Amino acid sequence: MKSDSISVGIIGFGTVGTGTARILLENSALIRERCGFSVVLKGIADLDITRDRGIRVPDGVLTTDARALLNDPEIDIVVELMGGIHPAKDFMLEAVRNGKHVVTANKALLATEGSVIFAEAERAGVEVGFEASVAGGIPIIKVLREGLVANNIVAVYGIINGTSNYILTKMTEEKVEFSSALEEAQRLGYAEADPTFDIEGIDTAHKLTLIASLAYGIPLSFNAVYKEGITKITARDIEFASELGYKVKLLAITKASNGEVEMRVHPTMVPNEYLISKVDGVFNAVYVEGDAVGSTLYYGRGAGDMPTGSAVVADIVDIGKSIVHGVARRAPVVSPETASRRGIRRMEDIESMYYFRFSALDEPGVLSKISGILGANSISIVSVIQKGRRIGGSVPLVVLTHRARERNVLDALREIDALPVVSDRTLFIRVEGSEE
Amino acid sequence: MKSDSISVGIIGFGTVGTGTARILLENSALIRERCGFSVVLKGIADLDITRDRGIRVPDGVLTTDARALLNDPEIDIVVELMGGIHPAKDFMLEAVRNGKHVVTANKALLATEGSVIFAEAERAGVEVGFEASVAGGIPIIKVLREGLVANNIVAVYGIINGTSNYILTKMTEEKVEFSSALEEAQRLGYAEADPTFDIEGIDTAHKLTLIASLAYGIPLSFNAVYKEGITKITARDIEFASELGYKVKLLAITKASNGEVEMRVHPTMVPNEYLISKVDGVFNAVYVEGDAVGSTLYYGRGAGDMPTGSAVVADIVDIGKSIVHGVARRAPVVSPETASRRGIRRMEDIESMYYFRFSALDEPGVLSKISGILGANSISIVSVIQKGRRIGGSVPLVVLTHRARERNVLDALREIDALPVVSDRTLFIRVEGSEE
Secondary structure: OOOOEEEEEEEOOOHHHHHHHHHHHHOHHHHHHHHOOEEEEEEEEOOOOOOOOOOOOOOOOEEOOHHHHHOOOOOOEEEEOOOOOOOHHHHHHHHHHOOOEEEEOOHHHHHHHHHHHHHHHHHHOOOEEOHHHOOOOOOHHHHHHHHOOOOOEEEEEEEOOHHHHHHHHHHHHHOOOHHHHHHHHHHOOOOOOOOHHHHOOHHHHHHHHHHHHHHHOOOOOHHHOEEOOOOOOOHHHHHHHHHOOEEEEEEEEEEEEOOEEEEEEEEEEEEOOOHHHHOOOOEEEEEEEEOOOEEEEEEEEOOOHHHHHHHHHHHHHHHHHHHHOOOOOOOOOOOHHHOOOOEEOOHHHOEEEEEEEEEEEEOOOHHHHHHHHHHHOOOOEEEEEEOOOOEOOEEEEEEEEOOEEHHHHHHHHHHHHOOOOEEEEEEEEEEOOOOO | OOOOEEEEEEEOOOHHHHHHHHHHHHOHHHHHHHHOOEEEEEEEEOOOOOOOOOOOOOOOOEEOOHHHHHOOOOOOEEEEOOOOOOOHHHHHHHHHHOOOEEEEOOHHHHHHHHHHHHHHHHHHOOOEEOHHHOOOOOOHHHHHHHHOOOOOEEEEEEEOOHHHHHHHHHHHHHOOOHHHHHHHHHHOOOOOOOOHHHHOOHHHHHHHHHHHHHHHOOOOOHHHOEEOOOOOOOHHHHHHHHHOOEEEEEEEEEEEEOOEEEEEEEEEEEEOOOHHHHOOOOEEEEEEEEOOOEEEEEEEEOOOHHHHHHHHHHHHHHHHHHHHOOOOOOOOOOOOOOOOOOEEOOHHHOEEEEEEEEEEEEOOOHHHHHHHHHHHOOOOEEEEEEOOOOEOOEEEEEEEEOOEEHHHHHHHHHHHHOOOOEEEEEEEEEEOOOOO
C-alpha cells in the first residue's frame, strides 16, 4: 500500500496538456473526495514554458527537460500529450522501462506502434491508459473494456472525427461544396492548415484500429483498415441522399462475422431514423451493438482541451487506484499475446448496400445498359432517381442497391465507367440500414 | 491472490436472472479471455425451479434455498435479482455480513434502504455493484463513477423509464390519449398490470436517487425527490408542444447550484433539436453535462433480460478483478461517511420555463386578466397560442413562459384557477432549453 497520493508528470503543454493541468489543479479537491487519494501534478515538460496558457501552474512544475520527468523517481504516471511519433514513442518507452505507468491521447502512435509499447508495458508490469485517444471526452474505451465486457461485440459504428463531421454537417445544412465547408472549418480552428489526416479518414482509422482491437481482441492493425475520405462527396450527393432518406457521415465501422473482422472508414449513408445520423457538427458518437446489451450509443465532444483532459484524468485516476492498492495492470492491455486468431476481412469481400451516381448521357437505353451490367454482377436495384432532362447531355443518374458484394460492385463499375455513354467516373457511397 | 476463478450465486430466476445466467453460461469463454479468470455460476435460487426458462442450467445449480447460497463458503458474489424490499434486503444484508460481495438490479431497495446496505458493506469490506439498477444495459453508473470522475457534474437529464417513454412516444406518433397508449403498452408487456410505479415517476425517482448520490456525493434521498407522473398529459398537450418545437418526455433531472442539489422527476418539454428528444419507445438515455467534458449522452435499452444481464455481468467481472487481485472495495460505494454536505433544493425554489394550458372561457379580456396575474408574479410570457373560437364556451389557451420560479408559478396558478372565467384546473409542464 502506497501513500495516499500519486504523482503525475505531463509531457506536452499544448491544448490537451493545458486542459489536463487545469482539471488536475482546479478539480483536485473533488478528485480527492471521490477517490480517497490526491493526484499531484509534479511536472509539465514542454519546449515552450513561457507562453501564457491562461492557467496558473505552481512554481517549479514547468520544465523544458522531458527526461527529468521520465527519470524522476517520485513520478508514478507519465502523461504523454505531445503527439506525433517521435520523440513521443521514445519518451513512452523510456517511461515504461523506468517502471512508470503511461497515459496518452496519441492515437497515431498507438495505432501504428502500439504493439511495441503494450508489449513493453506488459513486461514492465505497468498500465497504458489511452481513453483520451478515441472520441475525446466520451469514455468509450472504458465502455468497451469494462461496461460491455459481457458482450460479444456485433458491430461498432463511430463518428470519431469532428473535423469531417463538421464539414459534412455544414455541407448538409447550408448546401455548400466540400471546399467551402473545409475553409470554414479551417477558419474556425476545426481543421488544420494541412487537413489530410482528418478529411482522408486517417485519424478516424487510427482510432478505429484501437476500437477494433478492444472489441475483437485482435492485434493493432492500422494498415489493414480500409480508408476512404470525404473529399469526393459533393453537395449534390448529400442532397440525393437526403431525398432518399439518408445523411452522409464519415463512419468508422468494425464488425465480425464468420471469424473475420471488418475494419473500414468511409463516407456512409445513414438512415435518418438512426440516432447517429443526428450527431452533427464537431460532436462524436459511437454506436456499439453487443449480443447481450443490443444497441447502445455514446455521444460527446471528440476533441478540445477540457473534454480530452477529462478522459486523461479518468485514466490517471483509474491507474492511481491500482497504484494505491498495490495492484498494477488491473485491466488487461491489448497485446499480441492475448490477441485472438481472427482474420481481417478483405475489403472486396464486404457486403453493403450502395448508392451510385452515374454521369450518363441522357439517351434512350442508358438505364437499361447500366442496370444490365449491375444485374450481371448480382447487384439488384432498390430505386432510381433521374433528374432534369438534357437530351444528348450528361445528367446524374442515381441508383440505390440492395446488399451486394464490394468485389462485384467494383467489377460492375469498371465495366460501366468504360461505356461510351458514361462521361465521368461513377461516384459511390456505401449505405447502412436494414433492407426490406 | 486467489485462484483464477470466482464463484457466483444468483437469487431470483426471473427475467434478469435468466438473462444473467444465459450470459454467464454462453459467453463464459469470452469473459475468461477478456479478464483472465473464470466466472463460475455456482447456484441459482428461486422458489420455482421447474419452469422452463429456455436455457440449460448445469445439474446441481438450481435450488429453492436462497440461504444455501448465502452460506456457501465457495460463493464470492451474491447476485440479488428477486426484486422487492423483503426478503431481498435481508438476503443482501446476510450476504454482506457473510463477507460476500453483492450485485443487484434492485433500484427500489437501494433507493430506499441503500444507506443501511452500503454502510454494512463498508464495515464488511465488500463491494455492492448496482450498474443494472439504472438504465439497464447502459453503463451509466460506471460512467458517472469512473469515466467522468474528473468532472464537477453540472446536470443530469435522464429518460430512464421505458414504460413511460413508450407511452409518450405512442401518444406523440399516433396522437392517441394516455389511456389507450397505456393499454397498448400493457398488451405488449411494456407495462405491468398495476403500472403505478412506472407512470407516476416512482421507478424513475428510485433511479434518480442513485444517480444524484453518485453525481453529487449526497446521501440516498428518495423521499426528497419531487415526483410527478405522466397521467395528466393529454394528446392535445403533446400536439401543442410539437407546434412549439418540443417533445414531451418524462425526465429525471438532477443539477447543482449554489450548494444545493435539485432532484426532480416530471414530464418535461424538450426542444426538438436536443438529441435526447429523439430517444423513443422503450429506449433509455442519460444526458450528463460535466464542467470539463461538456455535453455527453448515453443511450441503450433500459430493461430486458439480456441488456440488464449485460450490466449485472459487468459488475460481476469488475468485482471479480478485485477479488482475484486481493483488493476489495476498489471503487468507493455511496456511504453516509463520504456524503457531501450539500442540501436538497426545495421544489418551490427551482426555476424553469413553463408551458401552461388554461381552460378559459372565450371572452374578451381573459388573456389580459391571466397575463396580468402572471406578470404580477414575475412570470413573463414568450408566446401564446389560442386555437378555435367558441364565444361563451371554453377553449384551450396555451402560454409559454420565460424562466420563472416554481413558487411564483404555483401562486399565480392558484389565483388564475380561481377566476370565474377559468373552467378547469390549469395544466402545466416544465420546459427545458435555452432562452433567447
